[in-house]
Amino acid sequence: MIPSLFRPIVRGALLAAGLALTPAPALAQSYPVEVANCFETARFTGPPKRPMVHDVNMTQTMLDLGLADRLVAVSGIAGAERHLIAPPGIVAALPQLPDRAPTLEAVLSADPDFLFAGWSYGFNEARGLTPARLAEMGVATYTLRESCIRIGPREPIGMETLYADLLALGRIFGIADRAEAMVADFRRRVAAVTRLTGTAAQRPRVMYCDDCHTDAAPLSVGREGMTSLLMELAGGRNIFDDIANSYVRVSWEEMARRDPQWIIVSDHRIPAEAAIRYLLSAPQLADVEAVRKRQFIVLTYAEQTPSTRNVDALERMARTLHPELFTP
Structure with a gap:
């Protein structure tokens, strides 16, 4: 299969970066293992031998867990590779499929035995790419917990959703x-932040804004998205914490009415610069506090x-x- 040709390249890039490639000892963990997987339990009799991952955030997680050299395919990162953080050469060597929204056929072409993806992060009924369909083809899956909604x-x-x-x-x-x-490290760092922010006298109004570079309705986040949790x-x-969902389309008029401070x-x-240029130039947003004060994150x-x-x-x-x- 084509993706297998990339495996020596990834391995070479890891060696060049000075990363240890020795797999975890076979007896370090016993199998089978069972994990919660959305609303079901998934059982694994051993570690995946040909794992695949979809989308930038999940690819970053696999990189940070030290699993780059195990991947036989990565999809959904085309055009956003510059944002992935890894030692030199690792991202360029990833066995990437060109599909930003892969079909079942595209995934199967990589011959994976496992796919890490999420609903609206790859899994899609209309395209026929679902955990159930993949299971029929002998491909195990793990679904991003946030996306189960x-x-x-x-x-x-x-944060337990991420953990x-x-x-x-x-x-x-x-x-x-x-x-x-x-x-454990994340828990410690989050606790250090919230010990301080929990004492804040005021909580500024914040909006998440994606696709914010045109007059079309922007994408924001309700209270069930990770971005909303980070704000809190x-x-x-x-400002959209009354919406019991994750990522949602909103109107510019409603955004202006709720008047975010950031x-x-x-x-x-x-690029973020394109969105900021639009936000600063849109007449309907001229009175929004975040725009007036140029308060962007x-x-x-x-x-x-x-x-x-x-x-x-x-x-x-x-x-x-x-x-x-x-x-400071």
């Missing part, structure tokens, strides 16, 4: 110790959707919204 009610969003993903992936791939250490933990308040701009395939896609980069974003957001609480 697209197919049914889940628990309210929290559940990391701990599940750790068990699936036999690197539970690594994942647990990462989660950073000491802000999501706007989080997504820096993804459309730029986040990458991996920072504002569930991934191992969320805590980095939280720390930066908190310092921006509440500089008075943080010593």
